[in-house]
Amino acid sequence: MDTNSSLMQFDVSSIPSSSIFYSPSISPLEEDMPCNDDGQLVTLNYFPCQVCGQPAHGNHFGAISCRACAAFFRRAATGAKTVYKCKKENNCQIWENGRFVCKKCRLDKCNEVGMDPGRFQFDRDPISATEQFINTKQAKKPFFLDSLPETIEHFLGRPHFIMFIEPPSYTDKNFIDCQYLLEKATQLLVLGAEKPLFAKNNLQKLALGLNLVRDIPANSQDIHILTKLGKDEAMTWWETDFLAVARWLTYFDDFQQLPQAQQVLLLKSVWHVWGRLDKLSLTATSRRRNLCEKRQMMLGWNSVCDPKTVDLDISWFTKYPREQLAFFGFPDEMEDWMAGSALEPLMELQPTDIELTYMLCQLCFHYAGKKWQGEILEVTEKFQECLANDLHSYYVNELHMPRYVGRLNQMLKINNMIQQDIWEKRAKQEIAKIFDIFCIEFSHPEMFEDNC
Structure with missing residues (x-):
């Protein structure tokens, strides 16, 4: 055939x-x-x-x-x-x-x-036929189970036919009263600077005030490693940063001339933004001096934690387990809370005290002006213009560096990275409010906007 x-x-x-x-x-x-x-x-x-x-x-x-x-x-x-x-x-x-x-x-x-x-056509099999297994010493675990998103019904604990009915809010929310903290900070603003300082301009005076506020011993290497972060540590953290910013702003003469209401409003707006850059700066300095390891983050001049190993207790502000909060930044939230991507550029820049002070001022006042607009925006723009002139004088007259635009761009780039991180987290915070993720309530919630 x-x-x-x-x-x-x-x-x-x-x-x-x-x-x-x-x-x-x-x-x-x-x-x-x-x-x-x-x-x-x-x-x-x-x-x-x-x-x-x-x-x-x-x-x-x-x-x-x-x-x-x-x-x-x-x-x-x-x-x-x-x-x-x-x-x-x-x-x-x-x-x-x-x-x-x-x-x-x-x-x-x-x-x-x-x-x-x-x-040839690939990847056309159903999920059940294409499970990828990760070999471990104990057993084999389906790889795709870790990557599949959780359903809304399972996340909320309600069937889909009543999912859109607004549930009752948590009745056992933890209430945090910040009135005492606000009164203490207001008193600091009224009394003014605790130590008289004399400097050529506002920027240099703020730089001297920053060293007083930090109160870092000259040769101290006694650093405490934090193994747990919970409610008590967070409260201490907030109080330290809030009062430190209040004390620091008393060394800014133009700020002291504002009405008390505007002073308090600006303080409530910028204290947590100031804290981010301050801790990034402490971490960068400590890593250069080999006072902390590469993975560790400085939370103060004498306290450090490892985001990978620290025991992060979140039960006091949410009833959901950490595995269900992956979208909102958990369980890796501690690692990028302070915009850790800005650490490497900050270590390469190695800013002087004057430059770091300008970065703190520019970051805080730009954030507050963009947030409140109107009269506050006009005030913060005047502050930034005045401090920019002081920075120009510092470069030209003291460092004899008339061509400083490259260094200034590096400073502003780091600030923009921090602000970009804040804007991205703000959207997740709004979603968390809609789904009532957090079981915590503040007496002054405006103090903690974007503080995530």
Whole structure:
């Protein structure tokens, strides 16, 4: 029998019905099925496999072929490390004595008839059939289970048909009264600077005040490693930063001339922004001096924590476990809370006290002006203009560096990275409020906006 002939006569009782193939790209051939006495022998027009000559089953990878040759070509074409060799002269009969004789000649024939590896389709199996397992010492864990998002029904603990009904708010919210802290800070602003300082301009005076506010011993290397961060640590942290900013602003003469209401409003707006850059600066300085490891973050001049190992207690401000708060920054929130991406540029910059003071002022006043607009924006813009003139005088007259634009761009780039981090987290905070994620309430909530 000639295997290359497209018209063959055979007994259909010996061929399964699935072997009869009509090409979808070619009009079906007419079937001539004459009835004889036995009703067994018919004449049937069909397409043979272009590779081996056996009955074809369809168009596979650009050629009419049987399933066996299609599967062979898929295996052979994707196995780049497999090299087939012909034992004869690369002219073997593909199908002989009921078996495929030579893989080399069979693959060459597949390429010759037009089979194209570019037609392969991957990743079409269902998830249940493509589980990727991570080998561990104890067991094998499905990889995709960690990446699948949690359903809203499971997250809220309610079925979908009542999901859009507003649930009652937490009745057992932790209430934090900040009135005593606000009164103490207001008293500091009224009394003014605790130590008289004399400087050429506002920027230099603020730089001297920054060193007094930090109160860092000259040769102190007694650093305490924090292993747990909870409610008590957070309250101490907030109080220290809030009062430190209040004391620092008393060394700014232009700020002291503002009405008391505006002073308090600015203080409540910028204290946590100031704290971010201050702690980043402390961390960068400590890493350069080898006072803390690369992964550790400074929370004060004498306290440090490792975001990867610290025990972060969140039960006092949310009832959800950390695994369900991954969208809002947990469990890696401590690692990037202070915009840790700005650490490397800050270490490379190594700002002087005057430069760091200007960065703190620019970051705080730009943030407050953009937040409140109106009269506050006008006030903060005047502050920034005055301090920019002082910085220019510092570069030109003291450092003799008239071309300082490159260094100034580095400083502003770091500040922009911190502000960008704040804007991104603000959107997540709004979503958290909608879903009532946090079970905490402040007496003065405006103090803690963007403090996440």
